[in-house]
Amino acid sequence: xxxxxxxxxxxxxxxxxxxxxxxxxxxxxxxxxxxxxxxxxxxxxxxxxxxxxxxxxxxxxxxxxxxxxxxxxxxxxxxxxxxxxxxxxxxxxxxxxxxxxxxxxxxxxxxxxxxxxxxxxxxxxxxxxxxxxxxxxxxxxxxxxxxxxxxxxxxxxxxxxxxxxxxxxxxxxxxxxxxxxxxxxxxxxxxxxxxxxxxxxxxxxxxxxxxxxxxxxxxxxxxxxxxxxxxxxxxxxxxxxxxxxxxxxxxx
Amino acid sequence: xxxxxxxxxxxxxxxxxxxxxxxxxxxxxxxxxxxxxxxxxxxxxxxxxxxxxxxxxxxxxxxxxxxxxxxxxxxxxxxxxxxxxxxxxxxxxxxxxxxxxxxxxxxxxxxxxxxxxxxxxxxxxxxxxxxxxxxxxxxxxxxxxxxxxxxxxxxxxxxxxxxxxxxxxxxxxxxxxxxxxxxxxxxxxxxxxxxxxxxxxxx
Numbered sequence: 001x002x003x004x005x006x007x008x009x010x011x012x013x014x015x016x017x018x019x020x021x022x023x024x025x026x027x028x029x030x031x032x033x034x035x036x037x038x039x040x041x042x043x044x045x046x047x048x049x050x051x052x053x054x055x056x057x058x059x060x061x062x063x064x065x066x067x068x069x070x071x072x073x074x075x076x077x078x079x080x081x082x083x084x085x086x087x088x089x090x091x092x093x094x095x096x097x098x099x100x101x102x103x104x105x106x107x108x109x110x111x112x113x114x115x116x117x118x119x120x121x122x123x124x125x126x127x128x129x130x131x132x133x134x135x136x137x138x139x140x141x142x143x144x145x146x147x148x149x150x151x152x153x154x155x156x157x158x159x160x161x162x163x164x165x166x167x168x169x170x171x172x173x174x175x176x177x178x179x180x181x182x183x184x185x186x187x188x189x190x191x192x193x194x195x196x197x198x199x200x201x202x203x204x205x206x207x208x209x210x211x212x213x214x215x216x217x218x219x220x221x222x223x224x225x226x227x228x229x230x231x232x233x234x235x236x237x238x239x240x241x242x243x244x245x246x247x248x249x250x251x252x
Numbered sequence: 253x254x255x256x257x258x259x260x261x262x263x264x265x266x267x268x269x270x271x272x273x274x275x276x277x278x279x280x281x282x283x284x285x286x287x288x289x290x291x292x293x294x295x296x297x298x299x300x301x302x303x304x305x306x307x308x309x310x311x312x313x314x315x316x317x318x319x320x321x322x323x324x325x326x327x328x329x330x331x332x333x334x335x336x337x338x339x340x341x342x343x344x345x346x347x348x349x350x351x352x353x354x355x356x357x358x359x360x361x362x363x364x365x366x367x368x369x370x371x372x373x374x375x376x377x378x379x380x381x382x383x384x385x386x387x388x389x390x391x392x393x394x395x396x397x398x399x400x401x402x403x404x405x406x407x408x409x410x411x412x413x414x415x416x417x418x419x420x421x422x423x424x425x426x427x428x429x430x431x432x433x434x435x436x437x438x439x440x441x442x443x444x445x446x447x448x449x450x451x452x453x454x455x
Contacts, residue, residue, distance in 0.1 A: 009295045010293065010295050013295050014293075014295070014299075017301075021301040021304075021305075022301070022305065023301065023302070025299075025302045025305070025306065026301060026302060026305035026306070026309075029302075029305050029306040029308075029309040029310070030305065030309050032309065032313070033309040033310070033312055033313040036313055036317070037313060037316050037317070037321065040317065040321035040322070040325060041321060043321075043325050044320075044321055044324035044325050044328070046328075048327070048328025048329065048331055048332050049331065049332055049335065056325075056328075059325050060325065060329055063322070063325060063326065063329065083322065083326070084314070084317050084318040084322040084323075085314065085318065087317065087322060088310070088313050088314045088317045088318070088322075089310075089314075091313075092309075092310050092313055096306075109302075109306065112298065112299070112302055113296050113297065113298040114298035114299055114302035114303040114306050114307075115302065115303075115306035115307075115310075117298050117303070118298075118303050118306055118307040118310070119306075119307075119310065122307070122310075179296075
């Protein structure tokens, strides 16, 4: 029998301050902003007349990805004005997710509730604000709470459901989906890393070869987390676009 | 603190389980009557400093991207796309011009070919008429030469006949004078020779 010490959940999620009120999550968030700004600043400085390369290529690819893969699919041409917001949202979430597999960091900033919660709350304010701006306060809430085409008798049932769904549940589902996925990935990586270490250092020599199995799983999950990091950023962004599009153009 | 308990049987792993401090009731520490440790704050609850730094960073990122970086990158993209579009349109126009030039060239080629065919036909007609005229002139010259030659031959023949006639007449007169012993009448001999030659010639 071997016993490995699994650290308390707070030990793998809560980080000590490296400066007053400035921990690893804050470092990742600040670095995400710096890296994103640096890439786009380099792209903005590059000669636009030449074929894009390096940072410019990366920036243009991400702009086109957001425009063609997110906005045109959910909001249409009218939604192109939202490109900077959705692009920033996507890049920020992705750059906060990716440190989960980067040595030294090994922690996605979105595996803590603060950033997903703040972003989801901001998205809630943005899509409700956009809806009110385009349809007026009454018009927007009428379109949300009393969807057209529903028999009037059913409004008793539909209206509370729509209120809970569109006004209350959406920000929670946005935040929890991102947070839970990144937290689960982080815990899985920690678990397999600890298991590999314990088996490789087992006193019983016969257990040592079994350490290869969790190690392979760890490698596989690390690769998988690259995909998850991108996918969760994409899902958060496309749902934001869907919510904004629905608020601005309820007929769609 | 959670503990992973791996159970072995005969050297192989039978089961692995994670157990909390409370769960490891049979563990020695529990037997010692240790109180469960404080698990700390709720791991899900957000920390204010993380909220502030995370949201603040995002806002700074958004403002910089919205006001400066994305418009600049987008402007560059639009300029390049416009340039590419203009180049494509220019290429299309050049292609259309080239096609028009080719059509014009082909029309001119057809015209030139028709003109050439017309001129060749005219030349052939001219050549044929000139050849006919030349052949007719040559035939005329040949006929004239032939007539001249025939006339010369007739004259030569007449002259030869006269010479023969004179010679035969002279010989006949001499032979007659030798045969009869007197000078023969020259006109009679001449007439007789002429008659004899005429009848010989007729034969």
